[in-house]
Amino acid sequence: MSSPEALFKATLSRLFVRFGSGLSSCSEVMKAFAKETPERIRQEWDSFQDEVFSEADRIDKESEEYSYSTAKAEGNSMYPNKTSSISDLETQIDRLRSKVSELSLKVEGRP
Secondary structure (H helix, E strand, C coil): CCCHHHHHHHHHHHHHHHHHHHHHHHHHHHHHHHHHHHHHHHHHHHHHHHHHHHHHHHHHHHHHHHHHHHHHHCCCCCCCCHHHHHHHHHHHHHHHHHHHHHHHHHHHCCC
């Protein structure tokens, strides 16, 4: 029977042989991976940017189509911009306030 020291050395030796060959092949894989990684990251980044720009264009287009169809439904012949739509809303609110005031006076019986 072998001594504990011999068994320990034999175990380490066999582990080194088994893992040593595995480590060398693993290191080759890691080298190849390290060479490919920057290019792969660049490709993925470019692809991601293209997707973001495409999505932003789609959202802008949908927003423009919605604004145009809303303006068309309201009878505006020109594409409304933000300032004109705000002023249009303020005008509508002023007219509604005026009507409410007139109705309130009529209900109260004042001329």
